[in-house]
Amino acid sequence: MPGGVPAPGHPPNPQGTGPTGLQVSRTPLPCRSGSWRQPPTGCQGTAAAAPPSTMLARSDQDSHGMAVAIQAWWRGQLVRRALEVAARSACRIQAWWHCAVTHRREERRLQALAAYVRWERASVLLQAHARMWQARDQYRRCREAARTIQAHWRRRGMRQRGGTEDSVDLNIEIVLG
Secondary structure: HHHHOOOOOOOOOOOOOOOOOOOOOOOOOOOOOOOOOOOOOOOOOOOOOOOOHHHHHHHHHHHHHHHHHHHHHHHHHHHHHHHHHHHHHHOOHHHOOOOHHHHHHHHHHHHHHHHHHHHHHHHHHHHHHHHHHHHHHHHHHHHHHHHHHHHHHHHHHHHOOOOOOOOEEEEOOOOOO
16 A cells, blocks of 8 residues: 555545554555665655654554554454363363253152152052952851851751751852852
């Protein structure tokens, strides 16, 4: 941008920043082939009348501004890297925590399932024993009822026969099962 003329395709920027957003110096730089006092051919628009001390000071300011821009860029890179590492670390911690919570939840679910199975087996066993006791009690009652009926028939037969043994034998056998 010698002489303050904007680059082709870029509008002039009054704040002194270039298309990249970095500070652009309005001070012309000396050409390589020329000296400070005499502008060489092809270097029109340079400040040839300026003393070398001012040009060096302006050049130092420009290089200082460029150094500041490079340092800012580098610090931005470092911050971005640190943020990237922090994000990856946070993601790893979150994944581990999610895994730990899921594992703990699965353990609790399995413990609850095992407790449920134990209660279910115990209740089935108790029901089986209760049904067995009911069946035995019912069988005992039926057997006692059959004995009572048999005893009454035997007594009745003895009374009718007069106590003799030649009457009809009514031995009733009840089979359950």
